[in-house]
Amino acid sequence: MRTIIGNWKMQLTIAEATQLAKDVAAALPKRLPDVRVAVCPSYAALSPVKDALGGSPVVLGAQDLCHEEKGAYTGEVSGRELADLGVKLVIIGHSERRSHVHEDDALIRAKVQRAFKNKMIPVLCVGETRDERDKGLRDVVVERQVRAALEGLDLPARGELVVAYEPVWVIGSGTAVDPEDAARSHYIIRETLRDSFSPETADRRCRVIYGGSVDKNNVGAFLARPVIDGVLVGGASLSAPEFTAIVEAARAADAKGAGRG
Numbered sequence: 001m002r003t004i005i006g007n008w009k010m011q012l013t014i015a016e017a018t019q020l021a022k023d024v025a026a027a028l029p030k031r032l033p034d035v036r037v038a039v040c041p042s043y044a045a046l047s048p049v050k051d052a053l054g055g056s057p058v059v060l061g062a063q064d065l066c067h068e069e070k071g072a073y074t075g076e077v078s079g080r081e082l083a084d085l086g087v088k089l090v091i092i093g094h095s096e097r098r099s100h101v102h103e104d105d106a107l108i109r110a111k112v113q114r115a116f117k118n119k120m121i122p123v124l125c126v127g128e129t130r131d132e133r134d135k136g137l138r139d140v141v142v143e144r145q146v147r148a149a150l151e152g153l154d155l156p157a158r159g160e161l162v163v164a165y166e167p168v169w170v171i172g173s174g175t176a177v178d179p180e181d182a183a184r185s186h187y188i189i190r191e192t193l194r195d196s197f198s199p200e201t202a203d204r205r206c207r208v209i210y211g212g213s214v215d216k217n218n219v220g221a222f223l224a225r226p227v228i229d230g231v232l233v234g235g236a237s238l239s240a241p242e243f244t245a246i247v248e249a250a251r252a253a254d255a256k257g258a259g260r261g
């Protein structure tokens, strides 16, 4: 089953986010047994988006959470609040947070742990910058980021983890990396997960998805590769027809038998 996640970033008003959620829910079937679909609005829009999704199979996700459980952290939002709101998965360590607010590996690891504690699925983002890629450091950076975020952590019983490979230099560029090139990173991430947990645990409970200028025209080429378990979509998730076309492409890819169960 593929995982398709829309990251709405800070692009919408609450009215726009609510309308988008309604449009996505209306355009998709009432049951989606063959694909997992999630949307991640900003904190302020979580509650109205949840209401707008109604009984739809689309899952509610968040874009971040605080690394601490509770306390004097002005401006932060806790994992338990998110869980209370019905948030099922949470993006952690997005490159925009690594660069704009200087999130480091230790903080990202604490957030992954916090998500697990609150029974949410962390969507851990990793990926190299253009400079790192040009220096031939892609493999090293991706492996290091995954290891650092998971160091000493166990997957909780029935817990799941999603790792999103998002090469920083293609995000928002309109041009995705070559799917074969992305597949190489996915292979490295999967091997790192197998080593960090156990091969069986990693293969059963971890998903590795691709993000960076995914759209309805290129998504099929990514999902045709069995090592790519889904996609994390930014810009194209802001249009209900475009996003639902991506979901349909994932269902078609699974019907052809590509991908992990």
Ligand code: 13P
Binding pocket: 007, 094, 166, 170, 171, 172, 173, 174, 211, 212, 213, 214, 232, 233, 234, 235, 236
């Ligand atoms: P784009 O799809 O707009 O490149 O954004 C990708 C992303 O950052 C998703 O988290």
